[in-house]
Amino acid sequence: MAFSLFSKNKPDFLSNEEKEQVVQAIRDAESRTSGEIRIYMESHCKYVNPVDRASEIFYNLKMDQTSERNGVLLYIAVKDHQLAIFGDEGIYNKTGKEYWHELVSHVLREFNQEHFAAGICQYVYEIGEGLHAYFPYDRATDHNELPDDIIFGK
Template structure:
């Protein structure tokens, strides 16, 4: 017997937001969503970093991959940017986006919050990693839901 849990995210809308981001910047973005953190001993950042490495997001040419990790039942999230991004985007920016996303989650506006955060990240990354005509999609845009 399989149990189906309805998640408060619209996968197609989120994937469209990722596609939109990748038309504005050469950076790559992935989203990983789970109900609760797999490892409760990890912080959201540590869990996200673990998935960042498992997904081999560090393999982009410009080291400009970003993972948004969400454990929505725990109301926790983390945004992990690769080393190429950290030389431009401040830790303050990532923390601000995390706080905004958690604020949305507290209001049960999961999908709206995530899409708005993706738009904010898109604007920031486009400043440092503008879209290039010969840009290729280095990472899958599919939202991972566990």
């Protein structure tokens, strides 16, 4: 899915404080689920469809190798004003297409008001709730399979 979302007057997408808020949101969400949430940001999307780029990044980051196939990637091409959400088959098959469309609309609502960090944190919270519903955290077996940091491309 491709969406127009960013103001062209905003030179820096996230401040250092906002980056820390987003990483903390990921940690908080993942503390309740075996699922993995990643965020990848870059200036330009090298494909027409950002879902294609999100898919490429998802597999390059080996997010398909989580034990329950429940990784989810939020991809943002800042200067191209595009985003995509890509979920592995474990979570996608359990939630259905409508869930993903609703999730994108919530993120876009925040982005359109230039609440970028809030939009990302809202995404993390909502996807964390979805993951928790289908893949709750089990202290005995779960561990953090992927890093929680925001990945910045070119």
